[in-house]
Amino acid sequence: MRLLLTVLTTFFSSWAQNPDTSPPAAVHLTGPQVYALSEGTVFKLITRLPGTNAEREHGTAFVVRNDGYLITNYHVVATSVGEPGKYELILQENDKSTPAKVLHIDPVNDIALIKVDSIFTRKLLIAPTQNIANGETIYSLGFPKSEQITMISGTFNGERLMGFAPVLAASMPLNPGMSGGPSLNSTGEVIGVNRAMMTQAQNISYLSPWSALSQIVLKSEGARDLASTDWKRKIKSDIMNQETWALSRAAPAGPSRQKIGNLSFALPLNNMQCGQDDSAGKSSLTKREFIFCQTVSLALLGPETESLQVATVAVQNDTKLSLDLAFGALKGKYDKAKNARPSSKGKDRELAALAAVLKIGDAEQKCSVRNVRNKNGVGMRVRFCTVAIPDFEGLFSTFVKIDVADTGSGATSIAQAYEGLSLPATTKMVSAFLDSVTVERAKK
Secondary structure (H helix, E strand, O other): OHHHHHHHHHHHHHHHHOHHHOOOOOOOOOHHHHHHHHOOOEEEEEEEOOOOOOEEEEEEEEEEEOOOEEEEOHHHHHHHHHOOOOOEEEEEEOOEEEEEEEEEEEOOOOEEEEEEOOOOOOOOOEOOOOOOOOOOEEEEEEOOOOOOOEEEEEEEEEEEEEOOEEEEEEEOOOOOOOOOOEEEOOOOOEEEEEEEEOOOOOOEEEEEOHHHHHHHHHOOOOOOOHHHOOHHHHHHHHHHHHHHHHHOOOOOOOOOOEEEOOEEEOOOOOOOEEEOOHHHHHOOOOOOOEEEEEEEOOOEEEOOEEOOEEEEEEEEOOOOOOHHHHHOOHHHHHHHHHHOOOOOOHHHHHHHHHHHHHOOOOOOEEEEEEEEEOOOOOEEEEEEEEEEOOOOOOOEEEEEEEEEOOOOOOOEEEEEEEEEEOHHHHHHHHHHHHHHOEEOOOOO
């Protein structure tokens, strides 16, 4: 008996330490296996005029609960949320078109929860944690342009702070129409939501993060039709809360300093990315020294307007400061606004046109010019226009143009655009920026 007890004790001791008895390792799937796993869970989501097949826009949605709950991007449903009487939201389930309702939105992280009156036999599982390493393969699904459902693979590159909100970065060619689709890890679990692709770049894409996705899925229990809530108040509240959080993380001047000639400056947010813009070679600024910096959070106010956005351009020896270089797609709107104001002259006309570019609908604009000297003794001429955003009381769009006097290496102009921020936040950011400007005098 004692011998048997010794044998059993030895056996169970060995069994407890045997690696074969550990929890089984996660099974990594091949691309075809991930594709097969997602079948019947990913659908096209269309915004259209009621009772017609006139598609205004489309995105992608994926099933997270069998009883008809799906996830997509907020910007995919923003038009139907903003104009519920004018547009309807339709989920295309194979040959069937099913009306969809928006139950909950997260505008800062660009996620929405929708509901359809359907029962699905399959759903996608949300990863229990964002436990994925940089360099791992991920798979994204969606409906690019007019194509059928498409899967692309890419490389996970970790979390970033884009503007005011965290995003997941990935090397993959997301395309319009894939917004709102799932991005899955190699075990077939969702780790993010397809969101955006960086313009003027190749295969640099961003996903709404796992943390925000998992939170909104939890809200599916007891969620009500968004039409019964004050969604504009919710959007404003979410944006201002995120704004407060982001500004608390502002970087001190110094480590992120940029330089043009003898002038150097730092930006008030630690994630502002600066460098030579790709469009420089095509502009009149080819032989001039300039820096282009921008940071963008994809939080949205509505179907046409990004919010929590900041863009900056600094140019030496060019007081006109090409708007095309600074703000790309806004150039056409700027030219139209400028031509629509033939009675305005010179700088007033320019400022009025710039304000019109940033304006949404008919809103009051206030413009001003001030001569300031910052704490470093640098004199600057600051011109700005601020425009209130209709329907979102307390949020504004602001354009700022700063001219710095000759510093020994040429005059420098700086342009900034602040979209969808409160005035206290804009003031804080502009003030921090102005106080960061220094002139490095040549040593004798």
